[in-house]
Amino acid sequence: xxxxxxxLCVLLGGLLCRQTVMSERRRCRMTLDGMLLxxxxxxxxxxxxRTPLPDLFAVCTGADQPDIKAFFQTIVFQLRSGTxxxxxxxxxxxxxxxxxxxxxxxxxxxxCLHGDEEAVTKALSLAVQRxxxxxxxLEQNRAQADQRLTALTLSAAALLVILFI
Numbered sequence: 001x002x003x004x005x006x007x008l009c010v011l012l013g014g015l016l017c018r019q020t021v022m023s024e025r026r027r028c029r030m031t032l033d034g035m036l037l038x039x040x041x042x043x044x045x046x047x048x049x050r051t052p053l054p055d056l057f058a059v060c061t062g063a064d065q066p067d068i069k070a071f072f073q074t075i076v077f078q079l080r081s082g083t084x085x086x087x088x089x090x091x092x093x094x095x096x097x098x099x100x101x102x103x104x105x106x107x108x109x110x111x112c113l114h115g116d117e118e119a120v121t122k123a124l125s126l127a128v129q130r131x132x133x134x135x136x137x138l139e140q141n142r143a144q145a146d147q148r149l150t151a152l153t154l155s156a157a158a159l160l161v162i163l164f165i
Contacts, residue, residue, distance in 0.1 A: 007161040014157025034065035043124040
């Protein structure tokens with residue numbers, strides 16, 4: 001009886017591990033979508049009304065996605081303390097639960113957020129384009145990655161159950 005209960009616990013642990021990783025991946029996708037939306041809004045505001053970046057970042061602190069909100073709140077807080085835009089952007093990047101390629105794109109963008117409005121909007125457009133490409137790649141590989149994760153977690157749990165019995 002104890003072996004059966006232990007085996008059930010191990011199998012449930014494997015399923016919990018799978019669910020946790022799937023939840024992190026979903027959070028990554030939602031954060032990427034929120035970041036794309038915020039960057040598009042910033043680009044449009046710069047182009048149409050020439051609003052300064054600190055003011056645009058302050059507007060983005062009202063984002064629905066908590067990770068995006070925390071990212072821009074950190075930027076606004078550090079900008080008020082006199083830190084440069086590039087430095088605050090780089091300091092806030094670890095708050096975003098994104099893949100390494102997406103973080104690298106955003107890091108490059110942070111280094112380009114200075115100069116005239118044309119250069120900034122060009123950098124924003126390029127970053128949005130590259131992030132969209134990364135998003136498409138993630139979506140294409142999503143089904144296979146989910147299948148591999150399921151196979152890995154359930155196989156590991158089944159192996160542990162066999163070892164317990």
